[in-house]
Amino acid sequence: MSQNTFTMSRRSFIAGALATGAALAMAKPSIDASVAFANDAAVDGGTLNYYLTDPVSIDPYNVQENQGMQVCNALFDALTTYDGQQGKLIGKAASSWEANEDATEFTFHLREGATFHNGEPVTAQSFVYAWNRLCSPLTDPENPSVVSYHLSMVEGYDDVVAGVKGATLNMEAKDDYTLVVHLSFSYADFPYVVSHLATAPVPESAASDMATYQWAPVGNGAFKMDGKWESGQYIKIVRNDAYWGDKAHIDGVDFKILLDIDTAYLEFEAGNLDNTQIPNGRISAVAAQYGVAPDGYTANPGEETLLGPEDSIYYLTCNNQDKIFSNAHMRKAVSYAIDRQAICDTIFEGTRVPADNFITPGIAGYEAGAWEAAKYDVAAAKEEIELAKKDLGVDSFSIILNCNSGSGHEDIMQLIMANLKEIGVEAKMEAVEWASYLQKLQDGDYQIGRLGWIADYPIMDNYLYPMFYTGNGDNRSQYSNPAVDEALSAARAIVDDAERIAALQKVNRMIAEDFPVIPLMFYRHTIVCSNRVNNLYVGSLQMIDFTKCWLSA
Amino acid sequence: MLRYILKRILQFIPVFIGVTVILFVLQNVVPGDPIKLITGEKAVSPEVELQLRIANHLVKTQEFPILDENGQQVYDEDGNPQMVKRAVNSKGEPVSNSKDAEPESVWDRYVYYISGLLQGNLGNSYQKRRPVADIFLEKYPYTIRLALCGIVVEIIVGIGAGVISAIKRYSFWDVLVTLSTSILVAMPAFWLGMLLQLLFGVNLKILPISGAGANSAFPEYLHYILPAITLASVSTAYTARIMRSQLLDVMNSDYIRTAVAKGLSSRKVIVHHALKNALIPVVTYIGIDFGSMLSGAILTETVFNWPGIGLTIYQAIMQRDWPIVLGGVSIICIVVMVISLIVDVSYAFLDPRIRYGASAKGGK
Numbered sequence: 001m002s003q004n005t006f007t008m009s010r011r012s013f014i015a016g017a018l019a020t021g022a023a024l025a026m027a028k029p030s031i032d033a034s035v036a037f038a039n040d041a042a043v044d045g046g047t048l049n050y051y052l053t054d055p056v057s058i059d060p061y062n063v064q065e066n067q068g069m070q071v072c073n074a075l076f077d078a079l080t081t082y083d084g085q086q087g088k089l090i091g092k093a094a095s096s097w098e099a100n101e102d103a104t105e106f107t108f109h110l111r112e113g114a115t116f117h118n119g120e121p122v123t124a125q126s127f128v129y130a131w132n133r134l135c136s137p138l139t140d141p142e143n144p145s146v147v148s149y150h151l152s153m154v155e156g157y158d159d160v161v162a163g164v165k166g167a168t169l170n171m172e173a174k175d176d177y178t179l180v181v182h183l184s185f186s187y188a189d190f191p192y193v194v195s196h197l198a199t200a201p202v203p204e205s206a207a208s209d210m211a212t213y214q215w216a217p218v219g220n221g222a223f224k225m226d227g228k229w230e231s232g233q234y235i236k237i238v239r240n241d242a243y244w245g246d247k248a249h250i251d252g253v254d255f256k257i258l259l260d261i262d263t264a265y266l267e268f269e270a271g272n273l274d275n276t277q278i279p280n281g282r283i284s285a286v287a288a289q290y291g292v293a294p295d296g297y298t299a300n301p302g303e304e305t306l307l308g309p310e311d312s313i314y315y316l317t318c319n320n321q322d323k324i325f326s327n328a329h330m331r332k333a334v335s336y337a338i339d340r341q342a343i344c345d346t347i348f349e350g351t352r353v354p355a356d357n358f359i360t361p362g363i364a365g366y367e368a369g370a371w372e373a374a375k376y377d378v379a380a381a382k383e384e385i386e387l388a389k390k391d392l393g394v395d396s397f398s399i400i401l402n403c404n405s406g407s408g409h410e411d412i413m414q415l416i417m418a419n420l421k422e423i424g425v426e427a428k429m430e431a432v433e434w435a436s437y438l439q440k441l442q443d444g445d446y447q448i449g450r451l452g453w454i455a456d457y458p459i460m461d462n463y464l465y466p467m468f469y470t471g472n473g474d475n476r477s478q479y480s481n482p483a484v485d486e487a488l489s490a491a492r493a494i495v496d497d498a499e500r501i502a503a504l505q506k507v508n509r510m511i512a513e514d515f516p517v518i519p520l521m522f523y524r525h526t527i528v529c530s531n532r533v534n535n536l537y538v539g540s541l542q543m544i545d546f547t548k549c550w551l552s553a
Numbered sequence: 554m555l556r557y558i559l560k561r562i563l564q565f566i567p568v569f570i571g572v573t574v575i576l577f578v579l580q581n582v583v584p585g586d587p588i589k590l591i592t593g594e595k596a597v598s599p600e601v602e603l604q605l606r607i608a609n610h611l612v613k614t615q616e617f618p619i620l621d622e623n624g625q626q627v628y629d630e631d632g633n634p635q636m637v638k639r640a641v642n643s644k645g646e647p648v649s650n651s652k653d654a655e656p657e658s659v660w661d662r663y664v665y666y667i668s669g670l671l672q673g674n675l676g677n678s679y680q681k682r683r684p685v686a687d688i689f690l691e692k693y694p695y696t697i698r699l700a701l702c703g704i705v706v707e708i709i710v711g712i713g714a715g716v717i718s719a720i721k722r723y724s725f726w727d728v729l730v731t732l733s734t735s736i737l738v739a740m741p742a743f744w745l746g747m748l749l750q751l752l753f754g755v756n757l758k759i760l761p762i763s764g765a766g767a768n769s770a771f772p773e774y775l776h777y778i779l780p781a782i783t784l785a786s787v788s789t790a791y792t793a794r795i796m797r798s799q800l801l802d803v804m805n806s807d808y809i810r811t812a813v814a815k816g817l818s819s820r821k822v823i824v825h826h827a828l829k830n831a832l833i834p835v836v837t838y839i840g841i842d843f844g845s846m847l848s849g850a851i852l853t854e855t856v857f858n859w860p861g862i863g864l865t866i867y868q869a870i871m872q873r874d875w876p877i878v879l880g881g882v883s884i885i886c887i888v889v890m891v892i893s894l895i896v897d898v899s900y901a902f903l904d905p906r907i908r909y910g911a912s913a914k915g916g917k
Binding site: 054056057062137141142143144145146148149152157158161162163165166230231232233234236254256257258259260262263266267269270271272432433434435436437438439442451452453466472473474 | 583584585586587589590591592594595596597598600601603604605607608619620621622627637638649677680681682683684688691692747750751754755758762763764765767768770855856857858860864865868873
C-alpha cells in the first residue's frame with residue numbers, strides 16, 4: 001500500500017474518532033489558528049504547571065510509564081525521537097545514522113558540541129556506559145532494571161543481564177561521535193527503539209552515584225533539574241540554556257505531583273495547574289466549556305480539550321491452544337458479536353474508540369478496517385458461530401471470560417456476555433486479582449481474557465512481533481503461525497522504510513485472517529489545558545516536546 | 554508503674570509477632586506471582602525475571618566465587634575473594650532460569666523479613682523500586698505533623714465546645730453544638746474536605762487546595778488548615794459529645810454539690826473539680842484517635858494529596874505493593890501499641906485512684 005493511501009485512511013480514522021469530541025465543542029468559538037498560534041507570535045518566559053502522578057523513575061535506568069517518561073523526555077535526548085507533528089523519526093542526540101545491508105549493524109553519528117547538564121560532552125562512550133548500566137544487574141543488585149528489554153536485540157544482551165562477569169553489549173565508540181551497535185538479528189526498526197528514553201545517555205561521573213542520581217538526574221536534554229524530585233510532591237525543571245538545539249520558550253516546567261484525579265481537577269479549576277486529566281463523567285461538560293482541539297493533540301486557547309486517539313489498545317486475548325478458541329471461526333464470531341460502540345459510549349463516555357485493527361491509528365502503516373472481523377455485525381457473528389459448531393462438532397458453546405478484578409473490567413465483560421447471549425453463546429465471568437490473572441494468562445489457563453497494549457515505539461513491529469511471534473513472552477494468546485513468523489522476520493530485515501511498512505502491513509493482514517486476538521477499543525486522550533497554554537502538542541504516545549509550547553502573557 | 558510499663562512492653566512482642574505473621578501468611582496465601590506485580594503486563598526476559606526473584610528473596614541463593622577467564626578466583630583490591638549471589642536448584646547448583654530455581658520457603662522469607670525489620674530494613678517496594686524504610690522515613694513526618702494539627706483542633710474545639718455545651722445546657726450554644734456535631738458525624742470526612750476545597754480553594758482562593766506546602770504559592774502553615782479540619786471533623790464532634798455528657802454527669806454528683814455548697818465559684822468547681830474527672834473518657838478517646846491519626850488518614854491524605862503514610866499505603870493496596878503494605882501495617886502496629894500504653898499511663902495522672910502495678914490487695 002502506498003504512503004498516500006495510508007495517510008488518508010489514518011486521517012479519516014482520526015477525523016471520525018474526533019467527531020464526537022468536536023460535536024461536544026459547540027460552546028466555544030475557535031480562534032483563527034493561522035493568526036493566533038503562529039510560532040512567530042510565541043512569547044518567551046513563564047513556568048508551565050504540569051499535572052503528574054508520582055513517577056516510578058525519572059532515571060533512564062528504570063523509566064517506563066508515561067509519568068516518568070514525560071520528565072525524562074524533557075531532561076534527556078535519546079539518539080532519535082519520533083516527531084508526531086511531522087509524523088517521522090528525527091535525530092536527537094544523533095544527527096544521522098545508517099544500517100548495514102541486513103540491518104544487523106547500525107552506525108549513529110552523534111551531534112558534536114552537545115553536552116550534559118554538568119558540562120561534560122555527550123560522546124559515543126556515554127551511550128556505551130548508559131546501555132551497559134541499563135542492562136547489568138550489577139548496577140543495582142537489589143533493584144535490577146525492568147526496562148532493559150529494549151536492548152534485547154543487541155549482541156551480548158543475554159550475558160549482560162545474567163550478570164556474567166566482564167560481559168558487555170556489543171557496541172563500540174569508534175570515536176567520540178561515532179557509535180556502532182551490533183545486533184544479534186536483523187532489525188531495521190532499531191532507530192525507533194533508540195528513541196525510547198531508557199536508552200538515553202547518562203554521564204558516568206554522575207550516574208555512578210545511583211542514590212543521588214535517581215532523584216536529580218543529569219541529562220542532555222533541553223531542560224535540566226532544578227533541585228531534586230520530591231516524591232509525592234513535585235519535580236521542577238528549568239530551561240537548559242546550553243542546549244544544542246532550539247531553546248524552549250518557557251522558563252521551566254513545574255511538575256506538580258497529585259495522586260487523586262479529582263483533586264488535580266480542582267487545582268486546575270483554581271488556576272494552579274495548566275493541564276489535567278479529565279475525571280470520569282465530565283468529558284462532555286469540559287469539552288463544551290474549554291473547546292476541543294481540532295487535531296485532538298494540540299492545545300491552544302479556546303481549543304483546550306485534547307481527545308486524540310493514543311497508541312494503546314484494549315483487546316481480548318484468546319487462548320489459541322484452547323479446544324474452542326483454537327478455532328478461528330469461534331474467535332471471529334465473538335468479535336462480530338461485540339458492540340464496541342456501546343461499550344465506548346456507555347462505560348467510557350466516548351473516551352475510547354472502537355478498534356478496527358490491532359495496530360493503532362497513530363502508527364505508520366495503520367490501515368482502517370484491516371482486521372475485518374473487528375466490527376459489530378450480529379449476522380456475521382451468527383454465520384461464524386455456525387461454522388465453528390460445524391468444525392468443532394458441537395451444538396452450543398459455554399465459555400468463560402477472564403479479567404482482573406477491581407479495575408472496572410467486570411462492567412465491560414458484562415456487556416460482552418450480553419452480546420454473546422444474542423448469538424447463543426453462554427458466557428460466565430471469572431475475575432481474579434491482577435497477579436493471579438497474569439499468571440493464568442501466562443500458564444495458558446484460560447479461554448478468553450482481557451489485556452491492554454501500549455506501544456513503546458510508534459512502529460507496527462512493536463505490536464506484531466511481541467504479540468504474535470511464536471513463543472514470545474507477550475504472546476499470551478499462544479498464537480503460532482510459521483508463515484507469519486517467517487514473514488515477520490523477513491520484514492524486520494528490510495532497511496527501506498516504505499518497503500518494510502508494506503511488508504508489515506501484509507503480515508498484519510495475515511494475522512487478521514487468523515484473528516488470534518480480538519481488538520476492542522483504542523484509548524484516547526482525556527486532557528484539558530488552561531487558556532494560557534499555546535502549541536502544547538501531546539502526541540499519540542503521550543509524549544510532549546516542552547520546547548515548542550509557550551504561555552500567553 | 555515502671556513494672557507495669559515493662560509488662561506492657563513485653564506484651565507487645567506476641568501481639569506484634571501475631572500481626573506480622575497474619576499479614577505475612579495472608580500475603581503469601583494470595584495467589585499470583587509477585588514478579589508479575591513488578592513487571593506488569595509486558596514480559597521481561599528470563600534472565601531479568603531471575604534477577605528480580607533473587608533481589609526479592611523469592612528463590613534460594615548461594616554465594617559463588619567469581620572466576621576469571623582462566624578459572625581462577627577473582628579478588629578485590631583488599632585481597633578478599635569476590636563473590637556473586639546466584640539462584641540455585643534443590644541440589645544447590647547454580648541455575649540460570651526461574652523455573653529451575655528452588656523457591657524460598659515462606660518461613661525463610663518471614664525470618665528474613667523479621668530480621669530485616671529489626672535492622673530497619675523493610676524490603677523494596679514492588680512499584681516504587683525503593684527501600685520501603687526510606688519511603689516511610691520520608692512520608693511519616695508529614696503524617697505526624699498533620700496528626701498533631703488534627704489533635705490540637707480536636708482538643709481545643711472538641712473539649713471547648715463540649716464544656717460550653719454542658720455548662721450552658723439548653724441554651725443557643727448547646728443547641729448549636731449538638732446540631733453541628735450531628736452534622737459533622739453524619740458527613741463523610743472526604744466530602745467535607747472536598748466542600749472546603751471548593752469554598753476556600755477554588756472560589757475564595759484564600760487557602761491551598763492540596764499538598765503539604767512544598768513548592769507552593771501559599772505559606773506552608775496554610776496548607777495544614779483544611780486537612781487538619783477535615784481529619785479532625787468527626788472525632789471533634791465525638792469529643793464534644795463525650796465531653797458534654799461526662800461533664801453533665803459529674804456536675805450532678807455529690808462532691809460537686811458539696812463544692813458548690815461550700816461556696817466555691819462556678820469556675821473553680823468546673824476547672825478544679827468537675828473537668829478533671831470528666832476528662833478521663835475524653836482522654837481515652839482522644840488518645841485512641843491520635844493513634845489512628847498517626848496510622849495515616851487515607852481519605853484526608855488522598856483528598857488533599859498529603860504526602861503521608863495513609864496515602865502511601867492506600868496506593869500500595871491499590872497496586873498490590875505488598876512490601877509497603879506489610880511495612881506500613883508493622884509500623885502502624887507499633888505506633889498504636891505505644892499510644893495505647895501512653896493513654897493507659899496517663900490515667901494514673903488524671904485519677905489518683907488508678908495505680909498500675911499495685912498489688913491486688915489494694916496496696917498503698
